[in-house]
Amino acid sequence: MGQPSIFDCVDYRAYLRQYVSANKISFRQLSLESKIHNSYFSRVLAGKGEFSEAQMYSLAQVMGLGEGELEYLLLLGSKSRNAQEKFQSYVDKKINALREKHSGLRDRLIGIGDADEAALKTYYGEAITARVHMALTIERFARNPLSLIPLLGMSEAKLRSELEKLTAIGMIRKQRQGYVVVKPAIHLEQHHALSLANHRNWRVETLSYLHRGLHQATDYHFSAIFSCDKQTFLKAQSCLKESLVEIQALVSQCKVCDQIYHLSIDLY
Template identity: 25%
Template sequence: MIYKVTMSLFHTTDYKEVLRKKIEENPGERAYKSSLAAAAGCQLSFLSQVLHAEVQLTPDHAMGLAVHWGLNEDEREYFMGLVQHSRAGSKLLKSALEKKLDAIRARQENLSQRYKKPSLSPGERETLYYSAWHWSAIHILITIPRFQSASAIAERLSLPQSVVEQALITLESMGLALKRGKHWVASQADIHLPKESLLNSIHHANWRNRAISDSQTRSKESIHYTAIHSLSRADFEQVKGLILNLIDSTRKIVGPSKEEELISVCLDCFKV
């Protein structure tokens, strides 16, 4: 199955761009436009004017389209906000609506809120888990059947076996690993560190240092990409949206995937 990375609604600043993209994504352009006009409760000729002139949808039209597309609450609120922003006549109202749209967008960019995965309780154990790369590496590695012993893990990660053995015992005390006979298994594999945590920068640095080390090996299997760009503010939002959609797509692939390889995916996009 191929997962398509599509435009993110939350990183679009013009509702007409959403309309155009929806039309592009659906075959039979005229028939689809007619279905949109019917959903919005307007004439097809009026919808064409919206797409190609300064005519704006009304909130009623926008709600009809939101229901037609099956948008969730946040998506519907954001799309309605875009329409209201385009219709606003005063700078004061536009500014208020922009703040509202920014708040909705910020909620969507908070990955803890986006995926709602469990996290370790703040304290000594959480600090220890995120203090070095090998804790999370060992934790996830034991989901792979051939790496469920201390000796196999030590060889795979080039770590002293004594370090691995102690890490496994500690992970067990954290409720993240279980020993079954001679093998170790993960009891909770999918955890997430909240964006607000002070440990975030340490966790990111640990794995980006590993990325640097891997880039020095020049492995043909690895991908390493760094670029500095100048672009418009609107396109910056589009790029962020694509990256968030890519994260969504990778999680859809990883979830049901058979555990065979341990990999790291590091993604950054920020203003300098």
């Protein structure tokens, strides 16, 4: 049987509805295979009852859920059974962490390396560090880093400081003429302590770019506001993640890089 992603759901009842629809089966068939009485199954779907953990486990087995998916389903059931606010907040944290683990981008992106805490702090402390790093993937800048000074609007002293930082954490290596990039990127988890500051730094870069009137005809800017339910919001988030994977795969196939570009996305 096929199935939608459970990590896009915030309510196990909604997931069950998606599952039977995707597999073109009836709730009766699902209840029979999971050995749950059909009338009680209907009561739960109507919000007039709750499945026990054992029943949730049985459903997971019938639907062929993996270990992570089972854990997520049980958390959704636990949250639904207990209306105590602090407990729900506690379960929500576990749900969000599990969703991030299983629907994040880390394992789907090409060439993303890992780094220790010191390297992450060095690399993500300022947006300019990543800008210098990425510029060095372009041959003319790698051979002559000083040509980055007017492009990035920085002093020679600052540029040399950034080159030293990137060398120290193993992102670049100095050679006879210029530098070579050793690691194209390092991963910063969404919930890492540095993540929010990193996002702020890049939004400041965007605002500075727009305020300085540097907008190019080929640039693309888009802002929107919309209303929906939490489940639709999570599906929209998944769509954005899919597009990022596609964009990164496309960019990774580029043979000759001649310019750096900036992409920031906010969905909240």
